[in-house]
Amino acid sequence: MSDIQTTNQSILVVGGGMSGITAALEAAEAGYDVVLVEKNPYLGGRVAQLHQYFPKLCPPNCGLEINFKRMRINPKIRFFTMAEVEKISGEEGDYDVGIKISPRYVNEKCTCCGKCTEVCEVELGNPFNFGMDKIKAAYLPHEFAFPMRYVMDPSIAGTEEGKKCHDACEYGAIDLDMSETHFDLKVGAIVWAAGWEPYDASKVEYYGFGEYKNVITNVMLERLASFNGPTEGKILRPSDGKTVKTVAFIQCAGSRDENHLPYCSGICCLASMKQATYIREQYPDCDVSIFFIDIRALDRLEDFYTKVQEDEKITFIKSKIANITEDEETGALMLEGENTNTGEQIRMNFDLVVLATGMVPNKINTAPSPNVSCDEYGFLTYDPEKAGIYGAGCVRRPTDVASSVQDATAAALKAIQSIARR
Amino acid sequence: MGSYDPSFAKEVFENVDFGDEIKMCMQCGVCAASCPLSLQMDHSPRQIFTLIRAGKREEVLGSQAIMLCTSCYTCEVRCPRKIPVIDVMHGLANYALKHDFVPRKDTANFGGKFWDQIYRIGRIDEKDLSRRYFFAEGIIEGIKGLLGFSDIGLRLFLHKRIKPLPERKIKGIISLRKMLDKAEKMRGRGGASV
Known part of the structure; x- marks a missing residue:
């Protein structure tokens, strides 16, 4: 990796999601050298x-494609997948950053012919679909993956299975000798856009996530609804693959709760309403209930709330559900709560x-931690005294994609200022 | 609808043990549905809290719910605002009794007899406690009450869960009473730290 030349006039962007891509593009299109590192293979x-x-x-794919095109044609951006930041030292205008790259075992000769997948017999839970389906251990992360290149799981790299894949490749694209590499970068500013993790729903014990198959999370439903998801876009019950007639959304599953995440995650109300429309579109007879403490649809997003409320098959019930029990035979789920508008006890299937x-924000996890300021929940805050490393997107606050893009643009400007000050 | 009167809410915040914790309630209702006794309660804890804010003094202090809490802690563990619901409910029950509300006569009666016995001998003697509890309402009520529980009593006796002889006082009964007296005095001063 000795070919990576950077100076203290370069900007490092950590995270290749919408925030990171935006920050990288905005800075590069303003004429600055940018290195972007992403943990995933895409x-x-x-x-x-x-x-x-x-x-x-x-x-979302069209927006992503436009950005990928901007990246491809811009020589100012260099990006690395399967790359993580190991250490950060220095100060504004002069950082030394250690990067670790995990082996992909597939080089740039890959044409995505799929021969390796064909011969591979080892299967893994598909991380892109939250383990709801299986993929082969030599795989393309997903249909629209960018860069469009296969990956081999390290569990088979040193085995006969790996060799089988290697031999099946006609292009010499599988390189079983790849190993973890490390390199150092010199940069003047860093944009931390490492994104977020969904809160671990199994911690809210009384909802039985992980124990009851038909209790899923919002991010999982997003995959179930996607055409390139585990069910090719059909929303089906995980327990038996059947269609659904009644669906419940439980808002604030962990958020606004001193025992879990004390803050409001900001987007879940709109996300559930959006997902209710997926279900209603697929199942005209399906009844959807949304259980909420308060609906937080801010600003013009309230129009969407009004629109969803007009659907007679979508009911909003003011209640924090306190218990879920499963009928072991049918997989049906009984929800208990108190309707706080009427005072009635809820028992619904x-x-x-x-x-x-x-x-949950992905914090800066290097040791020792660089000089940045965080709020009490671990979100990065902006402190002029600690300039040089800037958060962008969901590491700063839980927010939607549009706001992340705006935030990333702002972060790019701050990063440019850190360099220009030198 | 009458005008909004915050005086009862203020009374609770200032005088009831843990009363000011009610301010944290965001009316989610998780306490109500977590409570194993919610179906017996005339008002769920959430409703009690909102009735306090609405100034319904008679309805709150006369509510069975505040004396039905068995301290199972399910609501308190789940409360997203970490309100010590149990302490609040007990605080309200105590406050109600002090102000001549007796939401549940038998619960109050049992509590009183229980406390008396602890003060007297430093431990619980089930035979003596149930006798005193059942006969508090007179001889006829007492006999009826005892007969109602005779089956359980007999079986407890056969399984040696009830000793035939009366329980003796604990060794340090004088010291225990001193502690209890002091605790009572601290409570009188409004100290919730007892």
């Missing part, structure tokens, strides 16, 4: 996993329950 992050955006209900889990 760019696009969480956005690549979405079926539709709210409130326009359009597919559903085929599928979707937990609206919140966002």
Whole structure:
């Protein structure tokens, strides 16, 4: 990796999701050298996993494609997948950053012919679909993956299985000798856009996630609804693959809760309403109930809330559900709560329950941690005294894609200022 | 609808043990549906909290719910605002009794007899406690009450869960009473730290 020349006039962007891509592009198109590192074998992050955006209900892929094109034609951007930041030292205008690249075992000769997948017999839970289906251990991360290149799982790299894949490749694209590499970068500013993780829903014990098959999370439903998801876009129950007649959404599954995430995750209300429209589109007879504490549809997003409320088959019930029990035979789920508008006890049965889990920011995890400021929940804040490393997108606050893009543009400007000050 | 009167809410915030914790409630209702006794309660904890804010003094202090809490802690563990629901409910029950509300006579009666016995001998003697509890309402009620539980009593006796002889006082009964007296005094001063 000795060919990577950077100076203290370069900008490092950590994270290849929508925020990171935006920050990198904005800075590069302003004429600055940018290096982007991404942990996954593909760019696009969480956005690549979405079926539709709210409130326009359009597919995220077109926006991603436009950005990938901007990246391809811009020589100022260099990006690395399967790359993670190991250490950060120095200060504004003069950082030394250690990068680790995990082996992909597939080089640039890959044509995506798929021969390796054909011969490979080892299967893994598909991380792109949250383990809801299986993929071969030599695989393309997903249909629209950018860069369009296969990956081999390290578990088979040193085995007979790996050799079989190697021999099947006609282009010499599989390189079983690849190993972890490390290199150092010199940069003047860093944009931390590492994104977020869905809150671990199994921690909210009384919802039975992980125990009841038909209790899923909002990010999983997004994959179920996607045409390139595990069910090719059909929303089916995980327990028996059947269609659904009743679906419940449980809002604030972990968010706004002092025992879990004390903050509001900001997007889950709109996400659930959006997902309710997926279900209604596929199943005209399906009844959808959305259980909420408060609906937080800010600003013009309230129009979407009004539109969803007009659907007679979507009911909003003001209640934090306190318990879910499963009928072991049918897989049906009984929800208990108190309707806080009427005071009545709720005991309702559903085929599928979707937990609206919140966002946990991916913090800067290098040791020692560089000089940055965070709020009490781990979101990066901006402190002029600690300039040089800037958060962008969901590492700064739980937010939607449009706001992340704006935030990333702002972060790019701050990063440019850090360099220009030198 | 009458005008909004915050005086009862203020009374609770200032005088009831843990009363000011109610301010944290965001009315999600998770306490209500977590409660194993919610179906017996005339008002769920959430409703009690909102009735306090609405100034419904008689309805709150006369509510069975505040004396039905068995301290199972399910609501308290789940409360997203970490309200010590149990302490609040017990605080309200105590406050109600002090102000001549007796939402559940038998619960109050049992609590009183239980406390008396702890103070007297430093431990619980089930035979003596149930006798005192059942006969508090007179001889006829007492006999009826005892007969109602005779089956359980007999079986407890056969399984040696009830000793035939009366329980003796604990060794340090004088010291225990001193502690209890002091605790009572601290409570009188409004200290919730007892």
